[in-house]
Amino acid sequence: MILPERRWREARDQWVRAEEFGFDHAWTYDQLMWRWLRNDPWFGAVPTLAAAAAVTSRITLGTMVATPTYRHPVTLAKELMTLEDVAEGRFVCGLGAGAGGLDDRVVDPTERTPRQRAERFGEFVDLLDSLLRERVTTYTGTHYTVEDVPMNPGCLTAPRVPFAVAATGPRGMRLAARHAATWITAGPPGRFDALPYEETLATVKEQLSRLDEACERTGRDPATLDRLLLTGAMVGGTLDSVEAYRDAAGRFGDLGITDFVVHWPRESFPYQGSLKVLEQVAAEVLTAGGGSR
16 A cells, blocks of 8 residues: 655655565555545545556555545546556556545535435446446436446446455445456444554454355355455554564465455554564565465
8 A cells, every 4th residue: 555645756765665675565545635644745645656567567456445525426437447558457446435524524515424425425426337337328226326437448347347345334334246357345334543453353354254144145156256455554563574574464364364464554643553564575575475465
């Protein structure tokens, strides 16, 4: 996870090095601002990922996560189609319902309950799915209605750009089971004071169990859905040392996590850490073939 906080002349090196280090994918946050960095530099996710696609050749890139907060499915679909084309198919669209907060208040101060956000998110994903699959889409819903929207030439990846859906509730998990290639969790929901990763294992295990149930209820084989853990905000300590990374990736991998995401270390809070540790992880774990993706 690389925060979009540096001017491109500096950020470019992070994306290139992420590929050189051997990571399978690199993500950035798709938000207008970040809760702890509201007054600091913050750039747009889609242009950042397009630039990253142009300077890399192997690593898969992704949004973490696009939401209905300030994205409309039609304009987002056009941007995703274009971004995937620039990346020559190396792209995953991370999606989430949005949890309220600064971005919501800036763009749309309407207060929404968790249920209302979940309902809107369901339509958001359904419509986005249709737009990226079909050449022409008509859709009528409570939150979105569109008529004869063209999407030409369409996605390089068939049947469309893969989705990664962030969800911890039953509705969101069922949505992930229906539409996603990957399910995303950041650990214990609603926390922004990271717990030691050992203390979050039980929560993630319980979430994985409920995800299996959601898959079964929608008629999907649970083994066909990848499971991504985003560490750093709620799951802490995973990049304290190369030993911690290896232990955490192994223990979460044993639970069923297939993709293990850490933040590019920053010099200060949040996600403060040592770049030397990341370099050690690359040299001793990734290139040696150990650990999760």
